[in-house]
Amino acid sequence: MKDKLHQVGYLADDYIATSVMLAIKLSKPILLEGPAGTGKTELAKAVSKALGNPLIRLQCYEGLDEAKALYEWDYAKQLLAIQIAQRNALPTDGGQSALGDDNSQNVKVMKSIFSEDFLLTRPLLQAITSRNQVVLLIDEVDRIDIEMEALFLEVLSDFQVSIPELGTLTAVSQPVVFLTSNDTRDLSEALKRRCLYLHLDYPTPEREAAIIRMHLPDIDDYLINEITHFVASLRELDLEKPPSISETLDYATALVMLSASHITDEEARTVINLLLKYKSDLDKVKIMLEKGLEAKKE
Amino acid sequence: MAAFDMFTDFVAELKRSDIPVSVVEEIELAKALEMIDLSSLLELKYAMMATLIKSSAHIEVFELLFAKYFSVWQSVGHESLAEAVLLQDSMFSSYRSRLAENQGFQNGYYDANLNHRDRLDISHSELEAAKRILLEAILSGDERAIALLAKSLAAKLSNVASEKIISNSYYLSLFSRLLGLDEVKRLLGIAIASLGQPQRPDKGSDELTSLSDSLSEKRIKELAEIAQLGEVGAGLLARDFESMLAKFTALLSSEIASIISAIKKDGAELPPKTVGNFEFLRADENELNLMRKELKPLSGILAARLKKTSYRGKYKKVNFHSTFRKSLATQGVPFNLLYKRVNASKPEITVIADVSGSVASFARFSLHLITAIADEFDKVNSFIFIDEILDVTKQSKGRKDYAEMEDFIGLAAAASVKGHSDYGYALQAFTDRYMKNVLSPRTTVILLGDARSNYHPPRPDLLAAIKKRSKNLYFINPEPRRYWNTGDSIVDVYGAVCDKVVECRTLNQLADFIDTLSGHTGSFGAISL
Numbered sequence: 001m002k003d004k005l006h007q008v009g010y011l012a013d014d015y016i017a018t019s020v021m022l023a024i025k026l027s028k029p030i031l032l033e034g035p036a037g038t039g040k041t042e043l044a045k046a047v048s049k050a051l052g053n054p055l056i057r058l059q060c061y062e063g064l065d066e067a068k069a070l071y072e073w074d075y076a077k078q079l080l081a082i083q084i085a086q087r088n089a090l091p092t093d094g095g096q097s098a099l100g101d102d103n104s105q106n107v108k109v110m111k112s113i114f115s116e117d118f119l120l121t122r123p124l125l126q127a128i129t130s131r132n133q134v135v136l137l138i139d140e141v142d143r144i145d146i147e148m149e150a151l152f153l154e155v156l157s158d159f160q161v162s163i164p165e166l167g168t169l170t171a172v173s174q175p176v177v178f179l180t181s182n183d184t185r186d187l188s189e190a191l192k193r194r195c196l197y198l199h200l201d202y203p204t205p206e207r208e209a210a211i212i213r214m215h216l217p218d219i220d221d222y223l224i225n226e227i228t229h230f231v232a233s234l235r236e237l238d239l240e241k242p243p244s245i246s247e248t249l250d251y252a253t254a255l256v257m258l259s260a261s262h263i264t265d266e267e268a269r270t271v272i273n274l275l276l277k278y279k280s281d282l283d284k285v286k287i288m289l290e291k292g293l294e295a296k297k298e
Numbered sequence: 299m300a301a302f303d304m305f306t307d308f309v310a311e312l313k314r315s316d317i318p319v320s321v322v323e324e325i326e327l328a329k330a331l332e333m334i335d336l337s338s339l340l341e342l343k344y345a346m347m348a349t350l351i352k353s354s355a356h357i358e359v360f361e362l363l364f365a366k367y368f369s370v371w372q373s374v375g376h377e378s379l380a381e382a383v384l385l386q387d388s389m390f391s392s393y394r395s396r397l398a399e400n401q402g403f404q405n406g407y408y409d410a411n412l413n414h415r416d417r418l419d420i421s422h423s424e425l426e427a428a429k430r431i432l433l434e435a436i437l438s439g440d441e442r443a444i445a446l447l448a449k450s451l452a453a454k455l456s457n458v459a460s461e462k463i464i465s466n467s468y469y470l471s472l473f474s475r476l477l478g479l480d481e482v483k484r485l486l487g488i489a490i491a492s493l494g495q496p497q498r499p500d501k502g503s504d505e506l507t508s509l510s511d512s513l514s515e516k517r518i519k520e521l522a523e524i525a526q527l528g529e530v531g532a533g534l535l536a537r538d539f540e541s542m543l544a545k546f547t548a549l550l551s552s553e554i555a556s557i558i559s560a561i562k563k564d565g566a567e568l569p570p571k572t573v574g575n576f577e578f579l580r581a582d583e584n585e586l587n588l589m590r591k592e593l594k595p596l597s598g599i600l601a602a603r604l605k606k607t608s609y610r611g612k613y614k615k616v617n618f619h620s621t622f623r624k625s626l627a628t629q630g631v632p633f634n635l636l637y638k639r640v641n642a643s644k645p646e647i648t649v650i651a652d653v654s655g656s657v658a659s660f661a662r663f664s665l666h667l668i669t670a671i672a673d674e675f676d677k678v679n680s681f682i683f684i685d686e687i688l689d690v691t692k693q694s695k696g697r698k699d700y701a702e703m704e705d706f707i708g709l710a711a712a713a714s715v716k717g718h719s720d721y722g723y724a725l726q727a728f729t730d731r732y733m734k735n736v737l738s739p740r741t742t743v744i745l746l747g748d749a750r751s752n753y754h755p756p757r758p759d760l761l762a763a764i765k766k767r768s769k770n771l772y773f774i775n776p777e778p779r780r781y782w783n784t785g786d787s788i789v790d791v792y793g794a795v796c797d798k799v800v801e802c803r804t805l806n807q808l809a810d811f812i813d814t815l816s817g818h819t820g821s822f823g824a825i826s827l
Contacts, residue, residue, distance in 0.1 A: 185599050197349075
């Protein structure tokens with residue numbers, strides 16, 4: 001697993017690899033939790049690449065409902081079908097529409113418009129009905145209302161969807177499911193119970209260095225070391241938003257492009273806003289850097 | 299069997315530390331164990347983490363307990379792990395067969411024992427002696443010797459430090475392995491067979507011959523007589539020996555249990571706590587730091603909860619007027635219904651906090667949490683006192699750093715005359731200066747403190763006046779309930795006036811209390827960090 005993920009450009013440690021392997025073997029959904037920017041979504045993408053399965057993504061947001069997550073009837077198409085049926089049923093010699101009188105015709109139309117042809121599949125249903133195994137990513141579950149979580153329960157534990165008009169659709173091939181959460185609120189016990197849990201935290205400087213090196217093979221070892229330790233110390237601070245892995249990567253790329261050799265260089269300090277996205281954070285760190293430099297000079 | 303007991307014991311331990319583990323999760327673990335390479339301790343750990351732990355706040359406690367439970371396996375290494383697996387019950391039968399194929403573990407058996415012995419401080423010769431005593435005692439039917447042996451073996455455990463104690467069943471299986479009870483059984487079988495022979499043959503093991511030397515002639519004669527009764531006699535003896543052996547294990551088990559419970563009592567070992575259950579008044583510097591780290595996510599969670607409830611109205615009223623106006627555009631057909639806007643009133647909060655030394659850290663946490671979610675209330679007014687009361691509403695507005703909170707709490711100390719808390723005086727000052735402007739019938743007043751007023755007059759009449767002008771009056775106290783009303787604590791004097799007195803020893807309790815302020819009744823379940 002680890003090697004496979006590495007091949008598609010994701011550096012997994014043993015913890016991540018074991019958990020993902022278990023999730024796949026036990027065919028259980030896996031809940032990824034941790035601060036923003038620690039590679040949760042990236043992991044799902046990498047697994048989909050490594051397995052060679054397509055990724056279906058459901059982005060959660062406040063107010064997400066069944067119609068957007070599971071399925072929806074295609075009303076416009078249904079209306080059209082009814083109209084066509086009506087026109088066909090019109091008796092040629094004028095007079096009243098036959099549709100109202102002929103009961104069997106009615107039933108036929110009703111049945112036909114509630115068939116799978118008129119179903120708009122949304123991500124969850126799509127993942128279930130797909131012939132080949134897919135990777136389903138339910139991103140930022142913590143954003144939806146707690147009541148809406150129940151929506152996922154049937155899909156996640158039994159891999160099936162019940163549609164009143166059609167019956168129950170069961171998965172042909174069970175998808176690999178990833179749920180991500182930024183820990184902004186507690187998820188319900190019911191949801192947690194159905195998932196394996198993987199906590200992704202900020203990487204150790206060593207692992208972060210390896211990640212940077214993978215993306216920027218030419219970077220100077222000394223600089224990597226400086227960057228990763230600097231970022232690690234930033235994360236220790238009480239900041240509005242600690243720098244994420246991708247931001248660190250941007251920062252490293254910028255430093256390489258500016259051909260800076262130390263993070264204390266003038267050029268390097270101008271791009272520090274790649275790491276910190278709040279003004280208060282920037283001010284705080286700038287003051288600290290100044291102080292540090294002065295201390296060095298003395 | 300034994301190894302699986304270890305897992306269930308481990309889960310029990312997790313539960314003792316307030317980490318919820320459901321049966322579903324245990325089953326999941328059992329399934330997962332079949333899929334991983336059990337020889338790798340790390341893999342085992344990650345599998346357990348993925349299946350049992352469902353919150354980041356619990357990871358630390360899990361790591362602690364894991365290290366405690368499974369470090370034995372770590373030190374012993376591959377061989378004994380394989381051996382432990384061999385002992386497992388049918389749930390792991392697939393492993394048993396797979397490992398049986400791999401003969402390697404048998405070579406490692408002895409080394410594995412060595413490791414156990416080191417931890418328990420038993421030498422090889424001691425073990426051999428114990429085994430001999432056991433055999434002798436069983437053969438001679440000496441129950442007293444058996445009891446003594448069990449006691450002395452269990453006593454070896456007394457050296458184990460309380461934090462390293464594993465489980466009773468673990469030690470029992472460890473001893474039976476070290477003593478080689480299976481081997482004892484086999485020897486007994488041989489003994490019966492050889493006693494059955496009319497003239498004593500010397501083909502029994504050396505051990506047996508030396509054993510028979512130590513038994514009295516009379517006893518040997520007795521045994522031989524029974525054994526020579528043929529099959530019936532042999533069966534009788536076998537049952538006899540077996541019951542003796544069972545007695546020994548039972549005794550050993552109870553001895554182990556009593557020793558371990560004694561050790562645990564001595565060490566006053568408490569299950570490790572999760573951050574949410576650290577106590578404000580007893581937390582050390584390190585724990586306070588950890589709690590501080592939880593404040594920000596906690597306030598986020600609380601804000602999200604309060605927000606959810608505040609705008610979710612059950613019924614929406616149709617605004618007939620504007621619906622009708624709009625329907626004119628559609629020839630009087632009310633196509634779109636317009637609703638009256640719901641103006642959910644949020645509670646106004648007034649916090650009056652005792653910030654004297656004894657409860658300062660509690661006040662800081664509470665004030666910080668409440669002001670951090672001030673957006674979810676219509677208005678938050680904060681007051682702090684030791685004896686002189688100060689209005690710190692302005693200073694505590696907005697999202698403050700913990701350090702900044704520290705600064706303005708220092709103000710109260712500076713303003714203090716007596717230097718220790720005086721509730722009566724503070725209440726007097728509050729009613730005189732602030733009450734009229736601050737309190738309204740929509741205000742919820744929260745009094746924070748331990749109600750230890752250093753024997754100054756408590757003035758509950760003033761508190762009653764405050765209660766009269768506000769909607770609710772709550773008193774939250776960081777002291778454990780059993781200390782209330784002891785010494786200079788006057789909880790009941792105030793409690794009689796308040797709507798509710800709430801014990802808030804931990805972050806979890808504090809968060810739960812704030813959660814109830816919005817008026818909804820726990821539809822989200824308790825907060826557990």
